[in-house]
Amino acid sequence: MTILETKHIDYFYQDGDRKRTILSDVSNSFEQGKFYTILGQSGSGKTTYLSLISALDSPKDGQVIYEEQDIKKMGHEEYRRNKIGIIFQSYNLIPYLTAVENVLLAMAITDNELPPNQKDVAYNLLDYIGIVKSKADRTITHLSGGEQQRVAIARALATNVDIILADEPTGNLDEGMEQEIVAIFKELAHIHNKCVIVVTHSQEIANSSDQTFYLKGGKLTPYE
Numbered sequence: 001m002t003i004l005e006t007k008h009i010d011y012f013y014q015d016g017d018r019k020r021t022i023l024s025d026v027s028n029s030f031e032q033g034k035f036y037t038i039l040g041q042s043g044s045g046k047t048t049y050l051s052l053i054s055a056l057d058s059p060k061d062g063q064v065i066y067e068e069q070d071i072k073k074m075g076h077e078e079y080r081r082n083k084i085g086i087i088f089q090s091y092n093l094i095p096y097l098t099a100v101e102n103v104l105l106a107m108a109i110t111d112n113e114l115p116p117n118q119k120d121v122a123y124n125l126l127d128y129i130g131i132v133k134s135k136a137d138r139t140i141t142h143l144s145g146g147e148q149q150r151v152a153i154a155r156a157l158a159t160n161v162d163i164i165l166a167d168e169p170t171g172n173l174d175e176g177m178e179q180e181i182v183a184i185f186k187e188l189a190h191i192h193n194k195c196v197i198v199v200t201h202s203q204e205i206a207n208s209s210d211q212t213f214y215l216k217g218g219k220l221t222p223y224e
């Protein structure tokens with residue numbers, strides 16, 4: 001089932017009086033239960049595209065549609081708070097809080113219905129993602145990069161969203177850790193029915209995904 005669509009998206013940056021086109025009439029759709037990757041050369045516009053489907057920026061033209069509703073109509077803030085979880089290359093956790101506090105904070109912000117025993121849910125979620133309780137109680141600065149990225153994934157999941165978006169999530173991790181994170185993404189899509197969209201340079205991650213799109217010359221095309 002389609003959950004997210006982009007329709008005729010245009011995006012450009014204004015460089016003095018020159019217009020630099022980044023995305024040109026991009027239309028495509030993403031389904032629940034699938035793990036997608038977006039490949040493309042450096043500077044091709046992958047992060048820009050992700051920023052539009054995460055409602056961190058607006059297209060110059062065209063629409064981003066979540067469950068048949070324009071996210072502009074829904075409100076970008078509401079979409080970000082309740083519909084998507086975002087994972088960044090640099091984790092973007094709050095460093096002076098513990099892992100479990102980071103997850104609880106995300107749960108406090110969402111309007112989505114969550115179970116009442118949030119602390120248990122947060123610990124269970126972290127445990128599921130590979131962070132045992134003793135690590136969940138550590139401040140972020142006392143966790144390794146791979147562990148921090150796991151916390152970021154748990155945080156993205158904690159609000160019960162259907163879509164997980166990630167920008168180079170394994171960019172700072174070694175190969176072994178990359179494989180483990182990719183296995184989590186696969187499981188989220190195939191077992192938990194999430195729509196997972198990952199921007200990456202890694203052909204290996206792309207090979208593990210269900211479908212890859214390639215961004216080039218402002219166009220996003222399925223990659224064989």
Ligand SMILES: Nc1ncnc2c1ncn2[C@@H]1O[C@H](COP(=O)(O)OP(=O)(O)OP(=O)(O)O)[C@@H](O)[C@H]1O
Nearest residue numbers: 013014015022040041042043044045046047048049
């Ligand atoms: N705020 C901005 N103003 C002007 N140009 C920008 C801005 N942000 C990005 N760009 C340019 O837009 C192009 C696309 O950038 P984007 O970050 O989306 O590419 P990318 O494919 O994610 O690259 P990378 O793989 O290196 O992260 C780049 O040439 C970049 O320099």
